[in-house]
Amino acid sequence: MLKITNLTKKYGDKIAIDNISIEVKSGEIFGFIGHNGAGKTTTIKCIVGILSFEDGNILIDADSIKDEPIKCKTKMAYIPDNPDIYETLTGIEYLNFVSDIYDVDKNIRQNLIDKYSKEFEIYNDLDNVISSYSHGMKQKLVVISALVHSPKILVLDEPFVGLDPKAQFQLKEIMKDLCNDGMSIFFSSHVLAVVEKLCDKIAIINKGKIVRIGKIEDIIKEGSLEDVFMATLGDE
């Protein structure tokens, strides 16, 4: 579903991402971990089409983000680490805006908006302007907007930041359910316990390079993910 091959991204002379390759299959949850500034967000921004890159390729369901960006973006949803959304719109206006762009059927959107906004307990606030929302409410709205068009792949950058414990639990459950239905999920996180419990595969990135990649059950044979993470980065 998502295939990153020899991806390299430079900022001037500085190499931010150095020749990385990752594959996420249909129905898999892939965790992407690393220190601050290791290259997680840059990789994610390349995947979702925010940043262009020099070498390598990113395929979304066999289409290249470089050659077929619109086709790729139609199949993908992105949840950034900071929920910066149009503050002057109301919650429902934003969700309808996203639904219109992704051409979501009227009835389907109605059902999904109802379902997710009630699950995340922001249904009653949908008529309020987003500027009146708390950080967590905005994050919930971004999550709903990502799910409302039923993407094939979900790319999340630190999705649990700002969410209350109940919402975190619900998001984890939703992620599992969606993967069972065949969706692929690629997400970055600093919460290693969540990554360990939730993911099928993980990659550890350090200074733009993948230093460890594999199935979670193989990796945690050596100890907890936290131990492996510290040991791996300690070796670098």
Added chain:
Amino acid sequence: MSKLLLLLKVDIKRTFSINKLKNRKNILKTIGIVILALFITTSVLSSVGMYTYMGINFFMKYGLEKYVLPIIYFLCGFAIFYTTIYKAKSFLFNPEDNIFAMPIKPSVILSSRIIVLTILNYFIVSFIFIPAFIVYGVILKLGMLYYIYAFLAYLFMPFVPTVLGCIFGYIIGYFTSKVNNKKLFETILTYGTLLFVMYLSFNIQTIALKFVNNVDIINKLLSSVGFLINSFMALISQYSLKDLLIYIFTNIAAVVLFIAIFKNSYIKILQNLKIENTKKKYIEKEHTKKNIITTLVLKEIKMYFSIPIYILNTSFGVVLIFFASIATLFYDKDILFKIMEIDSKSLPIYLLLIPVIAFVIAASNTAACSISIEGKNFWILKTMPIESKHIFLSKIILNTLVVLPLMVVSIIIFGISLKLTIVQTITVILLAIITNIACSIFGLLINLKYPRLDFISYTHVVKQSFSSFLGIMVPLLLFFIMGAVYTSLKIDIDTYILIIFALLLSIIMLQYNILKRWGIKRFDEIN
């Protein structure tokens, strides 16, 4: 004290983007900015000098030249007061500022912000006060003492208007936070003030004559209420040391008092401003599915009408031209000449209407900051399956919707009131349409070249960004050249209009091609 200095350093660096200027690698761009800054400075200084010269000559006829500087003092004070209202809103009364989480006393934060606002206001004072003082001193052949007193008056001038602007900014912010439709309230309030200022400036000659005829009453008024202006007049004309000390004391006292009064309630005031009005429970409504262009245009419209400074900066000219057209129905066509500040006998009205329309369209360019205005939300457009050309189109449509409907109505009204032929009216409408398209695409291209997504407040991007400036100035310069070519070559007007049509259409075609090739590529590069 050390915290104040530290905070001042940060605030100054942040406000004037000093680090960005220091790190600027593109020498050509830096040279360009310096040349542009010099050009603007020279233009403003010479204009103020010229107006002062004219003012002195006018008042000298009546022996009232001593009132010229107090009038300039008042205008300068008003300019500081008015601009401070907006600066204070984003700079002084911003409840989202993380600085309040730091262990710094509110009085220190307040002092630092007031000092930076005052420094900013020195730009206004320098541009208006200095040339006016020099011209006044030179014409009236005044001695060194005059320049010393004038310099001291200049040094303390911004204090009181800055404080008044901050208080008024807070009052607007307070009432705005209490009403449901904040943005509309703020826009109406600002529009009202601006229209009042425009009314005053259009009637400046009548007011000046009234002033001349009622000088005794004005004198009494100045001594009773215009205490500061009165002491300013005394120090500048009589070199009174007592008045100089009163003047300095009053200005410093205003700032000290403001800080002393507001320091305890500063945090509470900010909390009051943060209150958001929330509606009751969400009631489900049927939503009609829309296509991508309609969705994007609606989003642009909603964003536009939720940013008062954006509305004000880009629609004021169009609203003004509409009122001017209405005025020509009831008054005479001189209203148009008043706006243009030119002699009504020198040009036929039809010819005059074209540059007025072109000027207003150039000055009402929403596209010139339409990419920047996305700010932190830019990721939304970048990650959605939307073709860049659709995004561009939605931004051009917004500019068209803001400018053209009211403009076309105004042209039709002008056509009726100024007795233009149908062909002439249609010609002006067509010219307005193609000028608007050319300006929109140009604005978009310039904003793609110079986007500013990391702005602190909308004022920075709408009023103070490089692309907004170029988006207005370059078309204006082009129209000026077109006018100059016409007056120097003395071509037949119909032939010349055809040439302009051909020229504008060629510009549109050229810009469209640049937008299609470079624009799309550039849009992908911005992040």
